[in-house]
Amino acid sequence: MSLPTSQTTAAAGNALDAYLDRIQNLPPTPTVLIKLIDLFRRPEAEVDEVVQLLRRDPALALEVLRRCKNSLVGNDADIHEVDEAVYRLGFFEVYEITVALLGTRMLSASKMAAGFPLEELRRHSSLAAIAAGALAQEVGESEGMAFTTALLHDVGKLVFALAEEARYASIFYECKRTGGSLSQLEKAVFGFDHSEIGAHLLQRWGMPEEIVTPVFEHIDPAGHTTPAKLTVMTYAASALAGHIQSQAKTRFADLPAAKFVMEFLQLQPGQVNGWEHLVRSRVARLFVLETPPA
Numbered sequence: 001m002s003l004p005t006s007q008t009t010a011a012a013g014n015a016l017d018a019y020l021d022r023i024q025n026l027p028p029t030p031t032v033l034i035k036l037i038d039l040f041r042r043p044e045a046e047v048d049e050v051v052q053l054l055r056r057d058p059a060l061a062l063e064v065l066r067r068c069k070n071s072l073v074g075n076d077a078d079i080h081e082v083d084e085a086v087y088r089l090g091f092f093e094v095y096e097i098t099v100a101l102l103g104t105r106m107l108s109a110s111k112m113a114a115g116f117p118l119e120e121l122r123r124h125s126s127l128a129a130i131a132a133g134a135l136a137q138e139v140g141e142s143e144g145m146a147f148t149t150a151l152l153h154d155v156g157k158l159v160f161a162l163a164e165e166a167r168y169a170s171i172f173y174e175c176k177r178t179g180g181s182l183s184q185l186e187k188a189v190f191g192f193d194h195s196e197i198g199a200h201l202l203q204r205w206g207m208p209e210e211i212v213t214p215v216f217e218h219i220d221p222a223g224h225t226t227p228a229k230l231t232v233m234t235y236a237a238s239a240l241a242g243h244i245q246s247q248a249k250t251r252f253a254d255l256p257a258a259k260f261v262m263e264f265l266q267l268q269p270g271q272v273n274g275w276e277h278l279v280r281s282r283v284a285r286l287f288v289l290e291t292p293p294a
Helices: 010-021 031-041 047-055 056-069 081-088 091-107 119-138 141-154 155-164 168-176 180-191 194-205 209-217 229-245 257-264 269-290
Strands: none
Touching: 010 194, 031 047, 031 141, 031 257, 047 056, 047 081, 047 091, 056 081, 056 091, 056 257, 081 091, 081 209, 091 119, 091 141, 091 155, 091 168, 119 141, 119 155, 119 229, 119 269, 141 209, 141 229, 155 168, 155 180, 168 180, 180 194, 209 229, 229 257, 229 269, 257 269
């Protein structure tokens, strides 16, 4: 893997490439998503550029319009064109909806992952994305990059599910049953874990390093010498998403994972509690955005 060169070897990169090359039903490069991310990272990007990009994919544009209408009420819901949606909701709101749609499309692209709970993975990724965006707002970082990175952070699990099918599903469920480390078992069986293969795929797709590195490091940011803020935010968002999905009654701030997050991001327990409350309150909105067309 060539990510970054100091963290890996050419042999490891070749092994990851060979593994990806043998997967026949791997999702294609998400060209629209990559271009949208590039636009979001450019402060001088024009709204018209976003509109033109969305119009290249008519099915996507129609779904963006539908979900924008679901996000508005009253007369504000009378939207007929993508440019209206961008102006009414704002670039970030439309960006978030579009990225979520593209991520859902990617995670649902294949029906070949026999036995693996793709819907559970999709829901976890969506919830983590919302959590990361909210946390970025709390600590003064880019909401868009945090949202996108968290949405893609577990793409390596999709890779394994497509490549190994029932074999990986068995490994995944065994770890859930025993509480063991999925990453460690993946390395024992395949020689690398989902963070490595996922980051390598994103790198091959041409995703910016700003996103690739946190995906690579998100499982154990404390194990890296100088983890980026976005890495720790992705780790925190994934942990909170898992905590919410577990339906546990304890506060996230009381969990061991929160201690590292609070120290690194210089957050107080009250801020973490407020973040968790905000994310939980946005879950209902997520359900609205995911409601399929009639």
